[in-house]
Amino acid sequence: MRTAFFVDGYNLFYGLLAGTPYKWLDLSKLLAHIAYVENPASTLASVDYFTSSVKPELATRGRVSKEAQDSYVRALKASDVRVHYGRHQLEPAKAPRFIDKKTGASRQDKVDIWKLEEKETDVHIAISMYRIAARQALISETDRIEQLILVSGDTDMTPALRAIREDFPEMTVGIVLPHRPEFKRAAPGSLKEFSHWMRRVITTQELEAHQFPSRVSTRKAPAIKPEYW
Template sequence: MQTAFFIDGYNVFYGLLAGTPYKWLDLPSLLSAINHEQDPRSQVAEIHYFTSPVQPALATRGLQSKQAQDTYVRALKAYGVKVHWGRHRLDHRKAPRFVSRKVQASRQDQVDIWNLEEKETDVRIAIAMYRLAAKQRREDASEGRIQQIVLVSGDTDLAPALEAIREDFPHLRIGIIVPHHNGGERTPPGSLQNNANWMRRYISNEELEAHQFPDRVPTRKKPADKPSYW
């Protein structure tokens, strides 16, 4: 069963990798292992990774954070991953001042903030999944035809896209891999689960550790070296 993966990079980083020593994640290897575990007949046909450029002015390590992201993307591409870029929008806004958890937010006490939002990623993922599904219906049945779409995200904003794919292309299987740690308190997103044939609710630290890129990944140009602070 040929499988195409669609990865929400922002969701994976902040839901699974931030604060861990496993950021140099070999996604093709990890997804292949999970795919085989779910169905030994399944094979990885395509992997699509969606993200937005780090903003150095707001990143913890400034330009170094942007360079680390660029290096990781080069490593992904070297392993055949197709990378799709969105963008960030930075706006001036006002928000209620945080005093403590015991004090409710008040519209009468607001402060100026910079609001950073990732834009276009959800829409790009939704369109890409739907276009691939439509393409499969036009193609003749063959061994190379995509038979399963797997979304790697816990973002419920993508539920309507999955619902549309399930209704319009019932021959396609839909899987969900939620990029959460095992043992967490998060509840699996029901709106995603309701539109999927199967759901993997967590990824363990043992799996992350077992699926890391080598420290140096050869590319067509200079090698992609694992960032020193990762």
């Protein structure tokens, strides 16, 4: 069963990797492992990774954070992962003032904030998944993708999954939630409804077992694991 993965990089980082020593993740090998565990007949056909470029002025480590992301993206590309960029949009906004957890938010008590949003990623993933599904009828049976797997817990993807299930009922749809076992989170019901199966967690042992070497060969200079990772 030839399988294509679609990875929400923001969801993956903040849901699974942030605060761990496993950020230098060999994504293709991990996903091939997960596909095999879920169905031994599965083979990895492609991995598409969707992200947005770090804004150094807003990152914890400034320019170093941007350089770390760039190194990781180069390592991903060297392992045949297709990387797609959206963008971050920063604009002034208003939000209810936080007082404490016992006091609810009030529309009458707002403060000025800077609102940072990732743009285009969800739409790009949705269109990419639908296009892959639509093209399979024109591809020879031996090269045909039979399974699409979304790596994200974002329920904004629900309409895309619903459309794929309705329009291409022969296509298997899977979900991998980028969650660690120690964080108890409910599975998003709408994603579960429109998938054939759902992997709820990725273990620390799986992350540890699927890391890039410290130096990854590329067509140019090697991609080197950031020291603070």
